[in-house]
Amino acid sequence: xxxxNAAYRAAVDSVGIPAGGSVAMSxxxxxxxxxxxxxxxxxxxxxPFTLEFRHSGRVKVLAVAVRPGSVSSQ
Numbered sequence: 001x002x003x004x005n006a007a008y009r010a011a012v013d014s015v016g017i018p019a020g021g022s023v024a025m026s027x028x029x030x031x032x033x034x035x036x037x038x039x040x041x042x043x044x045x046x047x048p049f050t051l052e053f054r055h056s057g058r059v060k061v062l063a064v065a066v067r068p069g070s071v072s073s074q
Contacts, residue, residue, distance in 0.1 A: 009033065014054075025063070032063070041065040 015030050017023050025031050032049075041047060046062040053059065 017053075033068070043067050 012030070015023055023030060043066055045065040047065050049061050049063055051059045051061055
């Protein structure tokens with residue numbers, strides 16, 4: 001988010017997470033935006049992803065699909 005609560009998109013190559021730390025993927029921080037064919041996913045669907053960590057390998061996770069603008073930033 002930028003001044004005036006305007007959203008912007010910026011690509012990042014990596015996200016630093018300290019050992020024993022965590023990262024919350026949300027509209028206010030790091031998040032993933034992707035397009036899917038119509039009918040592929042609905043809000044609330046669990047979507048499988050594989051996160052790749054430089055020092056500890058790959059971790060399979062589930063993300064909750066949400067429609068853009070449907071999550072309040074408060």
